[in-house]
Amino acid sequence: MTGARVMVVGAAGQLGSHVVRRFAGQEVVPVTRRELDITSHEEVMGAVARVRPDVIVNCAAFNDVDGAEDAPLAALDANAFAVRSLARAAEDRGAVLVHYSTDFVFDGSAVDPYREEDAPSPRSVYAASKLLGEWLALDAPGAFVLRVESLFGCPRTWQGRRGTLDSLVAGMEAGRELRVFTDRVVSPSYLPDVADATWHLLASRAAPGLYHCVNGGRASWQQVAAEAARQLGLTPTLVPVRTDDVPMKAARPRFCALDGHKLAAAGFAMPSWQDALGRWLASRDRPAA
Ligand SMILES: NC(=O)c1ccc[n+]([C@@H]2O[C@H](COP(=O)([O-])OP(=O)(O)OC[C@H]3O[C@@H](n4cnc5c(N)ncnc54)[C@H](OP(=O)(O)O)[C@@H]3O)[C@@H](O)[C@H]2O)c1
Known part of the structure; x- marks a missing residue:
């Protein structure tokens, strides 16, 4: 990895900004949507030819899960066909593609x-578009696809889209009553840990x-919220709800937990979500390194 040129696409998003920070010791080229629309095949090929990266980390995505039901082509464009362009550009350039997917x-x-070998069975347009993106990313020789879930851990000053856990914590600090799912089971992903895992896989030359x-x-989610409240020393009003009580356009899986043994076997055991939550809550007021 020493001296590698790392092109980070979707660099202004939650994960993109963390990856840019984590790879700061390398020659990082952050590319935001304003500079590159990944749904244009020509723009992707041109940008990769100009930047000449050794690694392309794709953090861009169409993440509006309910919106994708009404805009399936936009979701497919960004989450699947754009990934095919990135995979082709990576292959042409001999670069390693890193892409992120979802539970x-x-x-x-x-x-x-x-586990990674379990058969996928997407239940929404967003989910199907992300699955297709995985397959197209893995067409690039040496590519990595990391499935993440319920990303959390933005700084307090973050102006962009916030995930469920960040919103729950902001809500409890603002004294709002919070509805929490009792029947949705998750294993959230702490943004700095995902960036570290990405670094580890590349630096250790792990199997793609x-x-x-x-x-x-x-x-x-009810247990996650209760633990966040405990760590913050707050006693928020948590109103238990079940998935069926909350109408949503796109179907959501109820049991979303993923097994991280393969990553651990590759030398990167992700700490527990409670540990990650504690590190985040302790670090939110520190200026970004
Ligand atoms: N957030 C989660 O909880 C979660 C859960 C599972 C998987 N993931 C996956 O994790 C990865 C990172 O997600 P994130 O939460 O960091 O996303 P995010 O904060 O929504 O950032 C995505 C970035 O991609 C950009 N983008 C969207 N369409 C683009 C296009 N056509 N061309 C170029 N850039 C484009 C967005 O720009 P604009 O803001 O200007 O649109 C945004 O800066 C994605 O692959 C996502 O599917 C996320």
Whole structure:
């Protein structure tokens, strides 16, 4: 990895900004949507030819899960066909492609955390577009696909889109009543840990392929919220709700926990979600390194 030129696409997003920071010791080229629309094949090929990266980390995505039901082509464009362009550009250049996917590729009917070899069964347009993106990314020789879940851990000053856990914490600090799912089981992914895992896989020359990249353990959203409140010393009003009580356009898997053993076997054991939550809550007011 020493001296590698790392092109980070989607660099202004939650994960993109963390990856840019993590790879700061390398020659990092952050590329935001304003500079590159990944749904244009020509723009992708041109940008990669100009930047001449050794590694392309794709953090861009169409993440509006409900919106994708009404805009399937936009979701497919950004989450699948654009990934095909990035994979082709990476292959032409001889660069390693790193791409991120989601727990939503599963239908949520499992009772134990999903492993990489479990059969996907997407239940929404977003989920199907991300699954297709995985397959197209893995067409590039040496590519990595990291499935992440419920990303959390933005700084307090973050102006962009916030995930569920960040929103829950902001809500409890603002004294709002919070509805929490009792029947959705998750294993959230702490943004700095995902960036570290990405670094590790590349730096250690791990076997390419698909990896589940979530913090250890699993819990319902109600349990996650209760733990956040405990660590913050707050007593928020948590209103338990079930998935069926909350109408949503796109179907969501109820059991989303992923199994991180493959990543651990590759030398990067993700700490527990409680540990990650504690590190985040302790670091939110520190200026970005
Ligand atoms: N957030 C989660 O909880 C979660 C869960 C599972 C998987 N993931 C996956 O993790 C990865 C990172 O997600 P994230 O939460 O960091 O996403 P994010 O904060 O929404 O950032 C995505 C970035 O991609 C950009 N983008 C969208 N369409 C683009 C296009 N056509 N061309 C170039 N850039 C484009 C967005 O720009 P604009 O803001 O200007 O649109 C945004 O800066 C994605 O692959 C996502 O699917 C996320």
